[in-house]
Amino acid sequence: MATDKPRIVIHYCTQCHWLLRAAWLAQELLSTxxxxxxxxxxxxxxxxxxxxxxxGVLVWDRKRDEGFPQAAELKQKIRDLIAPDRPLGHSDRRNAETDSHARPSGSTSPQQGQEE
Structure with a gap:
């Protein structure tokens, strides 16, 4: 059955016992x-x-990126490739940026002795 939808491959080390980590990220991507x-x-x-x-595009490399991806970070990178206009809800960095700019004034006043 041919499909024109993207294919994601998670390469993991069996010697390091990273199957569960790979499977968890796979289910996160499939759910989203x-x-x-x-x-x-x-x-x-x-x-x-x-x-x-x-x-075929390298999205994450443990060695290059110095560790494993957080699920939200990986979802953002995949989204940017396959569905750039799709919102990701609470885990979306674009929503987080918008939310931080939309705070009411005075809600994040600096503590005494700190400069703005």
């Missing part, structure tokens, strides 16, 4: 992008690999 993604695949590897690709 159920209508936009055609497949999320888990690809076992070795040598400390933990990479996430979307249609």
């Amino acid at each position: 992008f159920a209508d936009e993604v055609g497949e999320v695949a888990l690809a076992p590897g070795r040598g400390g690999i933990f990479e996430i690709h979307c249609d």
Whole structure:
């Protein structure tokens, strides 16, 4: 069955026992992008690999990015590739930026002795 929807592959290290981490991120992506993604695949590897690709584009590399992605951060990166106009709700950095600018004045007054 052919699909024109994006394919995400999570390469994980079996020696490091990262299957559960990879599977958890896969279910997070499938839950969030159920209508936009055609497949999320888990690809076992070795040598400390933990990479996430979307249609061949490297989205996350544990070595390059110095660690594992937070689910919200990964969802933002995937969203930016496959559905840039789609809001992600509370985990969306664009909403967080908007919310921080929309605070009523006086709600974040500096503590005594601190300069603005």
